[in-house]
Amino acid sequence: AQSVAQPEDQVNVAEGNPLTVKCTYSVSGNPYLFWYVQYPNRGLQFLLKYITGDNLVKGSYGFEAEFNKSQTSFHLKKPSALVSDSALYFCAVRDVSGNTGKLIFGQGTTLQVKP
Amino acid sequence: EAQVTQNPRYLITVTGKKLTVTCSQNMNHEYMSWYRQDPGLGLRQIYYSMNVEVTDKGDVPEGYKVSRKEKRNFPLILESPSPNQTSLYFCASSLSIKSKAFFGQGTRLTVV
Numbered sequence: 001a002q003s004v005a006q007p008e009d010q011v012n013v014a015e016g017n018p019l020t021v022k023c024t025y026s027v028s029g030n031p032y033l034f035w036y037v038q039y040p041n042r043g044l045q046f047l048l049k050y051i052t053g054d055n056l057v058k059g060s061y062g063f064e065a066e067f068n069k070s071q072t073s074f075h076l077k078k079p080s081a082l083v084s085d086s087a088l089y090f091c092a093v094r095d096v097s098g099n100t101g102k103l104i105f106g107q108g109t110t111l112q113v114k115p
Numbered sequence: 116e117a118q119v120t121q122n123p124r125y126l127i128t129v130t131g132k133k134l135t136v137t138c139s140q141n142m143n144h145e146y147m148s149w150y151r152q153d154p155g156l157g158l159r160q161i162y163y164s165m166n167v168e169v170t171d172k173g174d175v176p177e178g179y180k181v182s183r184k185e186k187r188n189f190p191l192i193l194e195s196p197s198p199n200q201t202s203l204y205f206c207a208s209s210l211s212i213k214s215k216a217f218f219g220q221g222t223r224l225t226v227v
Binding site: 004032034036041042043044045046049051090092094096100101102103105106107108 | 219220
């Protein structure tokens with residue numbers, strides 16, 4: 001069965017420091033991977049995706065993610081965190097093998113950036 | 116502006132009283148779906164639709180119905196809501212099953 005795991009419920013980082021939010025996945029076939037961010041009382045906003053190509057994917061708001069096939073990971077990164085980056089982050093994989101198109105989400109990681 | 120619109124944003128209702136949460140998208144997307152978000156569980160798919168008149172169950176369909184009579188609309192129907200359906204609901208649409216999804220603002224439903 002396809003699954004996504006975000007091993008950390010919360011990540012704390014000081015403003016200006018680099019941040020990493022971890023994600024590992026388990027899929028059959030090629031993965032279609034996504035990161036979304038959710039601000040309080042808002043819907044999910046797309047950050048970036050990996051379908052194929054370069055392992056380092058650049059997205060919105062200065063975020064990037066590195067696809068690592070051997071480690072089945074897709075960690076979200078940012079070189080210098082901002083207080084405004086504080087939010088709930090979800091990693092997700094598209095189920096294309098079963099043709100349902102379902103997004104399978106991780107449990108979410110709360111990012112707290114302190115001034 | 117490209118968007119997915121859900122209504123209402125907040126709803127408190129009583130057990131057994133039928134309700135509908137509307138969802139509309141203006142991007143001519145074929146693929147639409149409903150998710151519920153619960154603490155510690157992330158988002159789970161309730162129903163999805165590949166196109167008009169084509170719908171299918173997701174992971175947690177019990178107690179829900181959907182319809183897709185027009186491409187832009189995908190309402191979620193709770194015929195007889197129960198307290199375990201208290202949750203935050205999101206509608207999403209995408210161009211295809213491989214594309215990024217656009218999400219609505221969410222509907223916070225409380226069933227008492």
